[in-house]
Amino acid sequence: MKKIAAADVFFTPEHREQIEKTAAECGYTVDFYPDGHLPPERAAEYEIVYGCCLPGELKAAANLKWFCCSFAGVDIYMDESIYPHPGVLLSNSSGAYGITIAEHIIMVTLMLLRRMPEFEKVVRERGWLRTLPMRSICGSSITILGTGDIGTNFAVRARALGAKAVRGVRRTQKAGDPAYDAMYTFAELDSVLPKTEILVMALPGTPETHHILSRERIALLPEGAYVVNVGRGSAIDQEALMEALNGGHLAGAALDVMVPEPLPKDHPLWDTKNLLLTPHISGNMSLGITCDRDVALFCEDLKNFASGKKLKRFVDRSLGY
Amino acid sequence: MKKIAAADVFFTPEHREQIEKTAAECGYTVDFYPDGHLPPERAAEYEIVYGCCLPGELKAAANLKWFCCSFAGVDIYMDESIYPHPGVLLSNSSGAYGITIAEHIIMVTLMLLRRMPEFEKVVRERGWLRTLPMRSICGSSITILGTGDIGTNFAVRARALGAKAVRGVRRTQKAGDPAYDAMYTFAELDSVLPKTEILVMALPGTPETHHILSRERIALLPEGAYVVNVGRGSAIDQEALMEALNGGHLAGAALDVMVPEPLPKDHPLWDTKNLLLTPHISGNMSLGITCDRDVALFCEDLKNFASGKKLKRFVDRSLGY
Structure with a gap:
């Protein structure tokens, strides 16, 4: 009997049952490693x-x-030398994280627009303050850089919250997605940034996305714009971002991803003005629906794999996505 | 010429122009008092x-x-003795605050579900922590107590975020509003609470709503439920709420309103477990669209008043709403 190793920390008894049932239908048995690690002495069985x-x-x-x-983000698995042979297929779990990360983006965006870090400081000191200028998602111009599962789940919600315009920017041309008011390519990014009040970044870490939000492009954002990044820290020129925040060109930013992670105690990001940092939690696996969806996606691709079909979430290591 | 005193702190030149134009059409001139106070020596002119x-x-x-x-909340103007004579009509600005307060509710609800107060504490100490269990608005059962402008603006958004059920509870029977999955009256509240994961309260301060969320009703909420209050602090038995939070029956609460306001430095609310306090900011006038809407609503009712029609946002002081 052929074997599957399921090595992750989040599986419930229901998840195990679902994986075992699908595996049996496809001619596999399953060993579970609930600490998330594949033991070297048994690795060759799978x-x-x-x-x-x-x-x-x-x-x-x-x-x-x-x-x-x-x-969803598999950039740390791109190096060919980590695999026992070049024929190993790689797939990700893109599609499991859209809901939870979209909710994170809404939360941090509202926290920035509604001055929550400042109000929380007042509350921690048992003070009372009612008069800081606020802004709203309603009526705002939003650009989403990266229009996959995460970006699109957020786009749908941003429109429901009354955003004035929700623009998508993606690698290549694609037929208009109804979740967006308009769709652009990376090549058109410079023309979209000046009309962007809130820039949301949900890009994979690839050579093409490295520092895509460069110093020059940060300067193209209007005075008082906001930046939210939930993709990979490498997508932003972090030095330039810190300068734009400390200098007041940007009104605020929320980073769930940064370089490096974890952030060292002496890193200047901690002290950057109007910056809301979270420790890479936007997509963590503690949310039940994310875990359920992750297992369902694996089972779907397991059936594809067993019947010789193409994996739905196949990642081409030569391209990085 | 008859006169209007417009006494508030938020008017822009555009607001003044809009008020003056409507006033002129109705046969009035306008004096503006940008400090928000009506000077006693001139009050009789208006x-x-x-x-x-x-x-x-x-x-x-x-x-x-x-x-x-x-x-929107005019409970402090209910006392008949504050008026020069009983014939003074009172109206409120219900309708101006729905968007901003709905965004506040979404923000604090997500902050509670996604454990932000705890993650923020970690970040303040420059730490790194990735594994606190989270929940989602998506798939949650939400009950909204008070289905006016604010409750309904939130209901629409909660459904767009994928809430499993959004129930409205209001004073009196009313034809079903499409913003809600189901509509109940105050008399049916006890039957709705046990199936409520997130209770959102947006009620005016009236004798009827005083302590409507009593100790007994807090106990009817399921273990691990959340409470969000943006209406009036008087609607909750605050002692019972603190006990339910400190004892762990409730997973969290967010109060933008409380008793008293401002909260004294030695009040036990500051130290209550899993409580997110904000200093009555959910509807503050710093949000442009709220101010614009407020002025538009006044101008609408000014036309009604001048032509002898009923005020659209008339408040009956004998009823309290």
Whole structure:
């Protein structure tokens, strides 16, 4: 019997049952590793690995055919040398994180627009203050850089909250998605930034997205704009962002991702003005619906794999997505 | 020429122009008092007062026919003795605050569900923590107590965010509003609370709503429920709420209103577990669209008043709403 290693920390008894049932239908048995790690002495038993095991743990899986990562962002699994052989297929769990990360984006955007960090400071000191100027998602011009599952889940919600315009910017041309008021390509980004009040970034970490929000592009954003990043820290020129916040060109930013992570205690990001930092939690697996969706996506692709079809969430390591 | 006093702190030149234009059409001139106060020596000149002047300032307005309060909640203007004569009409600005307060409710609800107070504490100490259980608005059962402008603006948004059920509870029976999955009366509240994961309260301060969320009703909420109050602090038995939070029956609460306001430095609310306090800011007038809407509502009712029609936002002081 062919074998699957399911190595992740979030599986409930219901998840295990669902994975085992689908595996049996496809001719596999499943071993679970609830600490999320693939033990080196057993790694060679598995044709399929699903979960969050470390990049360095895959090398020992000499008979591995497919690694299904339970994350959406798989940039740390791009290095070809971590695999036992070049034929190992890689897939991600894009589609599991849209709801939770969209809710995170709404929360931090409202916290910035409604001056919550300042009000919270007043409350911590048991004070009372009622008069800081606020803004609203309603009526705002929003640009979403990265229009995958996360960006699109947020776009739908931003429009429901009354945003004036929700523009999507993506790598390549694509037919208009009804979630967006207009769709642009990376090449058109410079023309979209000057009319952007809130820039939301949900991009994978690839060579193409590295520092895509450069110093020059930060300057193209209007005075008083906001930046929210939930994709990868590498997408922003962090030095330039800190300057734009400390100098007042930007009204605020919320970073759930940054370089490096975890952030060292002496890093200047901690002290940057109007910056709301969160420790890469926007997509964490503690939200039940995210976990349920992650398992469902794996089971769907397991059926594809077993019947010789293309994996739906296949990642091409030569392209980085 | 008959005269209007417009006494509030938020008027822009555009607001003044709009008020003056409508006033002229109705046969009035306007004096503006940008500090929000009606000077006693001039109060008798005005037939109409619009704004946020203090209850004690109205008595001197011997010729007052109509006071249009720029707030939505007018409980502090209910006492008959503050008026120069019983014939003074009172109206409020219900309708101006729905968007801003709905955004506040979404923000604080997500902050509670996503454990932001705890993550923010970690970030303040420059730490890194990724694993607190989170919940989502998506899939949650929400009950909204008070289905006016504010409750309904939130209901529409909660459904767009994927809430499983959004129930409205109001004073009297009313035909179903499409913003809600179901509509109940105050008399049915006890049957709705046990299936409520998130209780949102947006009620005016009236004798009927005083302590409507009593100790007994807090106990009817399921273990792990959340309470958000943006109406009036008097609607909650605050002692019982603190006990339910400190004892762990409730998972969290967000209060923008409380008793008393401002909260004294030694009040036990400051130290209550899983309580997110804000200093009555959810509807403050610093949000442009709120101010614009407030002025538009006054101008609409000014036309009604001048042509002898009923005021659209008339408040019956004998009923309290």
